[in-house]
Amino acid sequence: MKIIGWGLPALFGALGLIFPLSAAAEWQVNLGPGVTEISRAVYDLHMTIFWVCVAIGAVVFGVMLYSIVHHRKSRGAKAHNFHENTLVEIIWTVVPFVILVGMAVPATATLIKMYDQSEAELDIQVTGYQWKWRYQYLGEDIDFFSSLSTPREQISNDETKGEHYLLEVDNAMVIPAGKKVRLLLTANDVIHSWWVPDLAVKKDAIPGFINEAWTIAPEPGIYRGQCAELCGKDHGFMPIVVDVRSEEDFNQWLVEMKQAKAQASDAATKNWTLAELMAKGEEVYNRACAACHQPNGEGIPGAFPALKGSPMMVGDPAAHIDVVLNGKSGTAMQAFRDQLSAVELAAVITYERNAWGNTTGDLVSPAQINTLKQ
Amino acid sequence: MGTLEQTVETEVHHGPARGITRWLYTTNHKDIGSMYLWFSLLMFLLGGCMALTIRAELFQPGLQLMEPNFFNQMTTMHGLIMVFGAVMPAFVGLANWMVPMMIGAPDMALPRMNNWSFWILPFAFCMMVATLFMEGGAPNFGWTFYAPLSTTYAPPSVTFFIFAVHMMGISSIMGAINIIATILNLRAPGMTMMKLPLFVWTWLITAFLLIAVMPVLAGVVTMMLMDIHFGTSFFNAAGGGDPVLFQHVFWFFGHPEVYIMILPAFGIVSQIIPTFARKKLFGYASMVYATASIAFLAFIVWAHHMFTVGMPLAGELFFMYATMLIAVPTGVKVFNWVATMFRGSMTFETPMLFALAFVVLFTIGGFSGLMLAIAPADFQYHDTYFVVAHFHYVLVPGAIFSIVAAVYYWLPKWTGNMYNETMGRWHFWLSFIGVNVTFFPMHFVGLAGMPRRIPDYALQFADFNAVASVGAFMFGLSQLLLVYNVVQCIRVKRPATAEVWEGAEGLEWTVPSPAPYHTFAQPPLVK
Ligand SMILES: [Cu+2]
Numbered sequence: 001m002k003i004i005g006w007g008l009p010a011l012f013g014a015l016g017l018i019f020p021l022s023a024a025a026e027w028q029v030n031l032g033p034g035v036t037e038i039s040r041a042v043y044d045l046h047m048t049i050f051w052v053c054v055a056i057g058a059v060v061f062g063v064m065l066y067s068i069v070h071h072r073k074s075r076g077a078k079a080h081n082f083h084e085n086t087l088v089e090i091i092w093t094v095v096p097f098v099i100l101v102g103m104a105v106p107a108t109a110t111l112i113k114m115y116d117q118s119e120a121e122l123d124i125q126v127t128g129y130q131w132k133w134r135y136q137y138l139g140e141d142i143d144f145f146s147s148l149s150t151p152r153e154q155i156s157n158d159e160t161k162g163e164h165y166l167l168e169v170d171n172a173m174v175i176p177a178g179k180k181v182r183l184l185l186t187a188n189d190v191i192h193s194w195w196v197p198d199l200a201v202k203k204d205a206i207p208g209f210i211n212e213a214w215t216i217a218p219e220p221g222i223y224r225g226q227c228a229e230l231c232g233k234d235h236g237f238m239p240i241v242v243d244v245r246s247e248e249d250f251n252q253w254l255v256e257m258k259q260a261k262a263q264a265s266d267a268a269t270k271n272w273t274l275a276e277l278m279a280k281g282e283e284v285y286n287r288a289c290a291a292c293h294q295p296n297g298e299g300i301p302g303a304f305p306a307l308k309g310s311p312m313m314v315g316d317p318a319a320h321i322d323v324v325l326n327g328k329s330g331t332a333m334q335a336f337r338d339q340l341s342a343v344e345l346a347a348v349i350t351y352e353r354n355a356w357g358n359t360t361g362d363l364v365s366p367a368q369i370n371t372l373k374q
Numbered sequence: 375m376g377t378l379e380q381t382v383e384t385e386v387h388h389g390p391a392r393g394i395t396r397w398l399y400t401t402n403h404k405d406i407g408s409m410y411l412w413f414s415l416l417m418f419l420l421g422g423c424m425a426l427t428i429r430a431e432l433f434q435p436g437l438q439l440m441e442p443n444f445f446n447q448m449t450t451m452h453g454l455i456m457v458f459g460a461v462m463p464a465f466v467g468l469a470n471w472m473v474p475m476m477i478g479a480p481d482m483a484l485p486r487m488n489n490w491s492f493w494i495l496p497f498a499f500c501m502m503v504a505t506l507f508m509e510g511g512a513p514n515f516g517w518t519f520y521a522p523l524s525t526t527y528a529p530p531s532v533t534f535f536i537f538a539v540h541m542m543g544i545s546s547i548m549g550a551i552n553i554i555a556t557i558l559n560l561r562a563p564g565m566t567m568m569k570l571p572l573f574v575w576t577w578l579i580t581a582f583l584l585i586a587v588m589p590v591l592a593g594v595v596t597m598m599l600m601d602i603h604f605g606t607s608f609f610n611a612a613g614g615g616d617p618v619l620f621q622h623v624f625w626f627f628g629h630p631e632v633y634i635m636i637l638p639a640f641g642i643v644s645q646i647i648p649t650f651a652r653k654k655l656f657g658y659a660s661m662v663y664a665t666a667s668i669a670f671l672a673f674i675v676w677a678h679h680m681f682t683v684g685m686p687l688a689g690e691l692f693f694m695y696a697t698m699l700i701a702v703p704t705g706v707k708v709f710n711w712v713a714t715m716f717r718g719s720m721t722f723e724t725p726m727l728f729a730l731a732f733v734v735l736f737t738i739g740g741f742s743g744l745m746l747a748i749a750p751a752d753f754q755y756h757d758t759y760f761v762v763a764h765f766h767y768v769l770v771p772g773a774i775f776s777i778v779a780a781v782y783y784w785l786p787k788w789t790g791n792m793y794n795e796t797m798g799r800w801h802f803w804l805s806f807i808g809v810n811v812t813f814f815p816m817h818f819v820g821l822a823g824m825p826r827r828i829p830d831y832a833l834q835f836a837d838f839n840a841v842a843s844v845g846a847f848m849f850g851l852s853q854l855l856l857v858y859n860v861v862q863c864i865r866v867k868r869p870a871t872a873e874v875w876e877g878a879e880g881l882e883w884t885v886p887s888p889a890p891y892h893t894f895a896q897p898p899l900v901k
């Protein structure tokens with residue numbers, strides 16, 4: 001239904017020509033019907049209530065316009081002096097009530113469908129973190145983080161923006177097509193909200209609580225969404241990508257994920273040089289830490305401490321490692337123990353101890369981290 | 375309201391004091407009303423500048439002008455300042471000026487407390503605005519300040535924010551008590567409850583809402599304070615607390631709060647439309663009952679703001695049905711206004727233009743509200759720009775247009791001069807176009823999937839955002855015309871009659887223009 005207020009978009013379109021706008025103009029004016037049975041039911045509700053409003057609006061604004069045109073003093077209209085009419089008043093109380101009851105019936109039916117608690121074939125725990133998502137496939141030993149992959153340069157307008165600007169992630173949530181997938185949502189720090197419009201799933205991820213949602217995506221495809229609840233500085237930068245694959249491809253993916261995990265633990269046993277760790281550390285730092293501590297290590301006063309020149313960075317490594325592994329409860333500093341591999345942890349700590357003029361020369365090795373992680 | 379016995383007090387006992395002390399020590403309802411209105415205008419312009427900062431950043435995708443953290447401070451402060459600094463004080467200012475004159479009272483019932491209610495406000499807002507300059511910046515957790523973002527994860531300035539909210543709450547409660555006391559006790563002989571002008575009725579009901587919910591707001595910020603400084607865990611899950619409790623308490627305040635911002639607007643429009651249609655308000659009694667039912671329903675719908683927090687099915691259904699029910703009394707009001715116009719003899723001076731725009735645009739906001747009430751559909755709308763469009767439609771061309779309409783309507787009574795009608799119409803048309811160009815496209819981007827409170831967005835939202843930003847600057851700059859018109863009206867002598875408007879009825883039009891410093895020292899007799 002692309003006809004809602006088509007006159008306005010046309011007007012705005014004319015206005016839009018004046019501005020140097022991106023080529024990706026879409027002028028989408030309505031909710032999409034989405035891809036699931038539920039999302040289509042929601043879309044139908046949306047359109048029904050929309051047309052109900054249009055109909056009521058047409059009557060009310062019609063009478064109003066008629067009065068404005070015909071009952072104006074400049075046309076010589078004389079004011080009548082009626083000011084109540086019990087019958088009319090009863091009618092316009094009862095009729096809207098009946099319409100509302102008519103609307104409540106399908107809405108209730110859809111809601112009951114959404115609350116269907118029957119068993120799912122796959123359970124995924126989804127955890128919101130300040131500003132990324134964690135997906136744990138229950139019973140599958142798969143556990144990974146998913147964060148924005150749009151390069152910083154695109155956000156700061158130094159590079160042209162890609163097609164999926166701000167709606168792309170490093171690791172998408174992969175699910176099988178046609179199967180019921182249950183999401184168990186929670187959060188690690190503040191409240192987030194997991195929303196993918198095409199699946200018509202939006203549910204808050206709340207620390208200390210587990211919320212449930214489910215979906216059955218019938219066709220393979222990529223579906224994009226965003227965090228919907230204000231969760232701090234980078235709330236606008238924690239997208240969601242759901243990659244729906246055929247059952248075969250999904251099983252293949254499960255195998256690959258497990259292999260990758262084995263390889264990562266091999267890497268930890270290798271001997272890393274300071275230069276190698278620094279290079280890797282910079283990459284990890286910019287991905288996982290710079291949002292708060294800033295790329296130059298200077299932090300944001302009053303919110304996120306500077307790491308540059310911090311006594312902890314240049315003092316005893318044990319305290320430093322402890323903060324990064326276990327976080328600091330009650331602050332935005334989260335535990336990175338499970339978020340990063342031993343190599344990544346070793347690299348980022350080494351990097352922090354040797355970057356921005358911190359010159360300890362310390363090398364923290366993946367093996368060291370592994371013993372602490374046990 | 376029948377005919378009025380003209381017993382206007384012509385001799386003036388004593389005029390206002392001179393100099394700054396007039397304003398500091400005044401207990402006169404007209405002086406205090408004026409101070410509220412000027413204060414609210416100032417806050418409106420300040421909050422407006424913040425809105426323009428937001429729209430400037432959102433003009434194009436990418437981060438151009440500010441860091442996300444500052445953007446969040448702007449959205450938060452814009453919301454808080456507009457709600458607590460612009461809209462609420464403006465209505466209190468109008469009540470101060472008009473309620474005594476409309477019911478034939480010499481002043482407010484509790485004049486000293488009245489002075490205090492006002493003078494708390496500048497201090498509260500100085501403190502709140504000062505947080506912008508503190509280390510860590512101003513509150514950045516949205517005007518709804520959900521915990522634990524606003525507690526465990528908040529900047530240090532949150533403590534000042536809490537204190538400022540407490541002060542505003544005290545001011546509002548005192549203002550409300552004063553209005554109730556005035557209306558219940560100081561009506562002129564013959565002014566029975568069912569003869570009260572609708573502006574007075576809606577304010578009476580609003581005042582009860584205020585007394586009921588401002589303490590709840592004070593409670594929730596106090597719980598935050600305890601969590602932050604005294605080691606409690608009301609909202610901290612790690613300590614056994616419940617972050618969702620915050621939302622229940624907040625919205626138990628917050629939903630009635632939105633009616634606090636719209637019921638007096640209903641009252642204003644119900645005064646203006648009959649005047650310019652030269653016809654009595656249709657369905658006076660049903661207007662009163664509709665207002666009362668809306669106020670009652672306001673207390674049992676709060677969780678429609680929380681459909682996605684994971685309530686049980688029964689909860690969702692209850693709040694969905696209750697919310698849909700509000701459409702009935704709201705519809706009655708709109709139908710009554712339209713029926714008042716029907717077969718009237720209408721003219722279209724500036725106050726009427728704003729009132730007519732109110733009826734149309736508020737109704738559009740009501741329609742999107744009805745859509746939001748449908749819980750399954752709300753899962754798609756919630757926390758998107760569709761919601762932003764909805765509440766700006768009911769607040770800007772809703773509450774704010776009604777305030778502007780009221781200002782043009784009563785300005786001649788306050789100043790004794792007519793404002794410049796041509797300029798008034800310019801102000802109206804620019805505002806009307808600006809408001810729609812700003813907020814209508816927000817429905818589209820919201821439905822297309824743009825979340826609210828984000829400083830940067832995906833490319834498919836770019837065009838409508840650019841349009842909205844252009845509209846916002848147009849709307850914002852047009853408000854300078856309001857300032858110009860008010861100042862002109864004060865300074866340029868274009869004497870107004872006592873009645874001002876041909877079709878005006880009510881006690882306020884029986885006193886000369888400008889209204890003398892003291893009115894109705896002898897109560898008028900209302901037949
Ligand atoms: Cu978020």
Ligand SMILES: [Cu+2]
Binds near residue numbers: 629632675676678679
């Ligand atoms: Cu509400």
